[in-house]
Amino acid sequence: MKTQIEQTDFTTLCWFLSHCTLLKRDKMALQMFFVLSLLLAMTSPSASDNNPGTTPHIQDICIGRCYDYSQIKYKSVLPQASGSCEELADKFFTAFSHQPPCSLSMAHYQPFMDAAKQALPEDKALFWSGVKQLAHEYAGDGRRFVTLEDTLIGYLVDGLVWCGQGSPPGQNYSRCPSWNDCPLESSESFWAAASKAFAESARGRVTVMTDGSRADRPAYRRDSFFGKYELPFLNKALVTSVDVILTHPLDQPAVETCENGSLVQLMQDVTARGFNFNCEDDPQAILHLLCADDPVIRECQLVTKYMFPGRGDSEKYHPNHPPVLNSKPNLFESTGNTAGLPYY
Ligand code: NFD
Numbered sequence: 641m642k643t644q645i646e647q648t649d650f651t652t653l654c655w656f657l658s659h660c661t662l663l664k665r666d667k668m669a670l671q672m673f674f675v676l677s678l679l680l681a682m683t684s685p686s687a688s689d690n691n692p693g694t695t696p697h698i699q700d701i702c703i704g705r706c707y708d709y710s711q712i713k714y715k716s717v718l719p720q721a722s723g724s725c726e727e728l729a730d731k732f733f734t735a736f737s738h739q740p741p742c743s744l745s746m747a748h749y750q751p752f753m754d755a756a757k758q759a760l761p762e763d764k765a766l767f768w769s770g771v772k773q774l775a776h777e778y779a780g781d782g783r784r785f786v787t788l789e790d791t792l793i794g795y796l797v798d799g800l801v802w803c804g805q806g807s808p809p810g811q812n813y814s815r816c817p818s819w820n821d822c823p824l825e826s827s828e829s830f831w832a833a834a835s836k837a838f839a840e841s842a843r844g845r846v847t848v849m850t851d852g853s854r855a856d857r858p859a860y861r862r863d864s865f866f867g868k869y870e871l872p873f874l875n876k877a878l879v880t881s882v883d884v885i886l887t888h889p890l891d892q893p894a895v896e897t898c899e900n901g902s903l904v905q906l907m908q909d910v911t912a913r914g915f916n917f918n919c920e921d922d923p924q925a926i927l928h929l930l931c932a933d934d935p936v937i938r939e940c941q942l943v944t945k946y947m948f949p950g951r952g953d954s955e956k957y958h959p960n961h962p963p964v965l966n967s968k969p970n971l972f973e974s975t976g977n978t979a980g981l982p983y984y
Contacts, residue, residue, distance in 0.1 A: 702729035717782040723755030738810035741803035742822035746833035765842035835869035853892040858902035881916035
């Protein structure tokens with residue numbers, strides 16, 4: 641609707657400029673106004689573009705998250721950063737405030753990254769691509785693995801929106817550009833810098849979880865954050881191997897496996913850097929996590945079927961077949977045949 645009205649206004653103005661008699665100076669001023677308005681309309685958001693602006697109270701949120709992180713949630717899980725919470729929130733806020741939202745270099749965030757940096761425990765770094773939620777469920781808030789979002793740098797701002805502007809107050813609370821609008825959007829350059837810093841501090845075996853079921857996007861892309869800012873910045877002297885966990889959602893076909901597709905390219909890129917490469921399709925731990933979210937799906941019925949023989953369509957406990965927990969199902973012991981039972 642807004643676009644239609646704008647178009648009509650410009651059409652009327654064009655007609656007006658070509659037909660009415662105006663002083664040359666007035667005509668030039670109107671033409672200038674017309675060109676500037678057109679430029680503004682092209683660069684400003686349209687009515688349908690409902691990108692949010694900077695998260696209100698972002699600085700307070702960072703301070704609160706920082707205290708939660710250092711005093712409660714990760715207090716005994718990870719080594720802590722040197723900077724105080726107020727100092728960190730201030731460094732982060734200063735990095736993007738009063739800056740153009742579309743071309744903020746990674747270097748702007750460096751003072752914040754330096755103050756928030758932590759040592760990473762060996763063999764714990766978990767990278768992810770396309771599987772943010774599952775990777776975090778698996779990581780278990782830093783207890784099994786440590787993701788970027790389990791480090792203070794990621795934890796403080798994960799899920800928040802921010803961008804700067806030249807005019808007061810220096811932050812745009814109405815609308816931030818999307819990543820596709822800009823060469824280097826403020827939060828995109830933050831995540832690039834954070835990913836790089838995270839990769840640089842990884843030690844020992846590193847793990848990357850990715851999705852092998854997407855028809856529209858390969859599991860490994862050189863132009864993803866993992867491909868661009870994490871894998872290339874692993875320290876050759878500190879990292880020994882890259883262990884890939886390739887997941888496939890329970891109800892979707894495996895478009896790629898560890899042996900084919902983009903995983904071959906990932907293996908080449910990993911080994912070319914001198915790291916060992918391991919890859920596992922759907923490890924049991926991941927399958928159990930997926931089943932926890934969707935226990936009635938066909939793929940998860942094996943657990944019920946073989947651990948609780950007798951529970952079938954009726955879903956009732958069978959007195960002649962009590963559950964044999966934490967031991968091999970009887971079926972396997974009697975036949976030794978596991979063919980067709982992918983999860984055992
Ligand atoms: P991804 P990846 N516009 O799932 N990381 O390998 C906007 F607004 O494809 C963490 O590229 O995997 N957001 C975070 C976008 C962000 C757009 C970036 C887009 N066009 C990188 N494209 C984080 N915590 O938010 C992508 N995104 C966002 C590090 C979207 O939020 C992690 O250490 C999506 O969930 C991880 O190892 C996220 O970027 C690796 O880089 C990741 O895109 C994942 O980057």
